[in-house]
Amino acid sequence: MGNIKVLNLSDNSITGLNQKSREIISSSISPNLSVILDGNPLSCAVCEDYEFIQWLLLDSTPVHNRRKLTCRTKHREKEQITNMTIKKLKDMCDAPLKHRQCIITLSVVPASLLLAVVFVVLTLYQCVKRRSKKRRLEEAKRKLQRGYGPYTYAMFLYFCDNDADIVNRHVTPNLEDALHRRLATQRKFVTTSADIEPGRSILDEIEQHLELSSLVAFVLSDAFLISRYSTMETLPAKHKDKPFLFFVNGQINESSILLG
Structure with a gap:
């Protein structure tokens, strides 16, 4: 391109020059090269036009x-290429990024607030x-201190004669x-x-004592x-809505658990 003085590209359908074309023109060794783009439908409608318009100026x-x-422009309006054209393109291209940043910010803020609210609620x-x-x-x-109804006793304790x-x-x-x-x-x-007391039905008496106790405890052994x-004696306890407490006396064999 060193011998070319005028590159007449006028009155074509050129909307812009890509980066490679711009680099070739800008790196021309001919100091008097002149490129004519008059009469072309140059575009400043999309973000891809930004670098071309910037290069023109x-x-x-x-x-x-x-x-x-x-x-x-993007509205199909014709306008003279100036620095304002570059500003409009830049604003147009930056708008989606700002919108995304806004969305991210708006998404993060409610999430942070939600976490804070959840933390406070928990x-x-x-x-x-605790209270x-x-x-x-x-x-x-207080009920155990007064001792009435199901708080007459703190617990009913089951054990067998061998553990007495x-x-x-x-x-x-x-x-x-x-x-x-x-207390x-x-x-x-x-x-x-x-x-x-002797002479009464042991199961009936156990059931009565269970009613007067806050919880049921067991001393477990083989x-x-x-x-x-x-x-047999533990049968009434199975139908009571009472907490169970277990004490273990010695090591219990697996066979005893299966039998129990």
């Missing part, structure tokens, strides 16, 4: 009459739950002592089948699990 661009060239729920639990414990404590020695020497005294200190009341809190009498 450079002082070093060898385009003849470039300050009087016109282009068609914190309040835990506080209320509710504390109130229930305090209420149960360890229950009477260790389990029951320790439970009573702990409850006395906790600051010196009365009987643990009842067992041994407290049932002897307890294989005892036919222990199994």
Whole structure:
């Protein structure tokens, strides 16, 4: 292109020059090269036109009459190519990015607010739950101290005769002592089948004692699990809506569990 002085591209259907064409024209070794683009439907309607329009307005661009060239906008209107044309194109091309940033921001903010709200709600729920639990414990404590209805006894304790020695020497005294200190009341809190008066139906008496107890406790052992009498005596407890507490005496064989 060193011998070409005028590159006449006028009155064609050129809407713009791609990057390769612009580089060839700009790198021409001919200092007097002049490119004529008059009469072409140059475009300034899409983002892809931005670099071409920007190139046209450079002082070093060898385009003849470039300050009087016109282009068609996205509304199909013809306007003279100026720095305002570049600004309009830039604003048009940046708009989707700003919109996406806005969407991301608007999405992040509600999400952050939602997390904050969830955190606050969970914190309040835990506080209320702890307070509710504390109130229930305090209420149960007061009822046990007064000792009436299902709070006459703290627990009904099941055990078999083989475990009577360890229950009477260790389990029951320790439970009573702990409850006395906790409830600051010196009365009987643990009842067992041994407290049932002779001559009455043992199952009926056990059921009555269960009704008067806050929870049901079991001293589990091999002897307890294989005892036919222990199994029979625990039947009323299965139909009571009471919490269960288990103490384990020694190591229990798997065969005993299966039999129990």
